[in-house]
Amino acid sequence: MDIVSTTKEDMLILDFVGQLDTGTAPRAEMEVNKYLESNQKIIFNLAKTVFVSSAGLRVFLGTAKKLKASGGLFRICNANEVVQEILDISGFSQILDVKKSLEEAVTNFN
């Protein structure tokens, strides 16, 4: 799992490359936490994320909670078919701001 960061205006886009599972989630969470200190608008781009297990969902939930508490904003985009199904099963599609594409995610992100 690699995390690639890109800045667009006041938004930080984090690309998760690989699989977000029990083995990779702890380090991914540590990486994400570093960015949380100085960014208030964060987008997780899952275009290159092969799969997400519950350990990965924990990273999504933790990030969403921290940003909400600090008045920040959080979006997820580009989930593949199976990852979208996992977001639906877990109820995360209802509690997180999930967009189909990066283009949608960067639009009106206020």
Add this chain to the structure above:
Amino acid sequence: MMGKIHSKKIVIKNTIKEVQRAISAFETFASQYTIPNTIMVKVNVVLDELLSNIVKYSFPDGQEYEIDITIELFTTGKLIIQLTDAGIPFNPFETPEPDISIPLEDREVGGLGILLVKKLMDGYSYKRQVNLNVTSMVKNNC
């Protein structure tokens, strides 16, 4: 009569790092026998959930153990994966189901992994066989 066409056995140690090795071994099996990609990914998720649970909860004495993974693909397209370990009795499917309707601030992740197993697979079971935990999952149309 259900004929078995392909099978593979993988043995891993009880560490999270070894869970990744099991997932990679299954991916090799899946591509060898052209199991559809979406099914392969679902099985990967389920292997991560079940094996990491076994690693975390089945061996409280902290010793090194082995977990046997048997993959069987049948002519009907049915895939059966069986996980066997000699840890303490542990039925992963007894975990209470999470309430997925509560708001973000109060949500916890506990129990979500097993919910994913139940929803992503077509069948699942657990049995205690003498001193062994035997956890199985079934996926059709492979």
